């Protein structure tokens with residue numbers, strides 16, 4: 279870990295903090311607290327997102343998917359993809375991808391002793407680089423269906439970078455029967471006061487942890503060209519196949535601040 283890592287808040291480690299993980303630094307906790315002040319409910323939103331991940335991975339496992347490519351994964355902590363299928367048979371293969379070297383260094387250490395689960399440092403906006411990575415080539419078999427997770431990733435990809443074209447590039451590399459899971463922040467359903475708070479949160483990320491691009495329902499749907507959403511379709515984050523075991527407490531303003539969807543490549 280470099281001095282720069284300790285001086286700058288880092289989105290993967292802030293996420294880890296909100297989810298109760300242990301891979302975060304004082305600078306991350308301080309910035310996360312500032313964000314929570316700006317947008318009360320941010321931590322809940324992060325938990326909704328991880329709840330969706332849990333539901334989506336379980337669903338895809340039940341559909342027979344055994345290999346997972348998790349793009350913009352953050353740290354492999356706090357019930358991330360590989361934990362959800364641990365102990366289930368047959369075993370799964372997971373490649374976590376993040377562009378943040380500090381997160382990847384920490385992730386590699388955590389996964390050292392875990393079979394068939396790896397983390398690589400790559401820019402998910404460059405599918406050719408991701409698929410050419412030796413770990414991806416060795417662990418994943420692209421002739422077989424896989425799960426491609428883009429949870430909380432496309433919010434970091436601006437329209438000028440063509441996020442829909444990016445999803446298409448991944449789709450074209452995947453076998454029929456693959457599933458895509460996407461979650462995305464949105465201010466579309468926020469009440470006016472919460473919408474103002476969301477934009478203040480986006481401002482607080484700019485220049486520290488990254489530029490966020492909020493999208494409405496139509497814009498998120500447009501990213502999924504060529505994919506068929508499975509029931510219940512594109513819904514607010516906590517509404518995607520809610521699990522009675524996953525208790526989030528009373529409803530909050532965070533309930534409607536993001537969309538989730540799982541879609542199949544037919």
Ligand SMILES: C[S@@+](CC[C@H](N)C(=O)[O-])C[C@H]1O[C@@H](n2cnc3c(N)ncnc32)[C@H](O)[C@@H]1O
Pocket residue numbers: 289290293327328331349350351352353375376377378381400401402403428429430431434
């Ligand atoms: C909001 S967190 C989401 C973590 C996890 N996917 C989840 O849903 O709980 C977004 C992660 O995406 C990573 N990220 C952002 N842009 C990326 C890019 N172009 N390539 C790879 N990772 C990226 C960030 O470093 C961060 O760890």
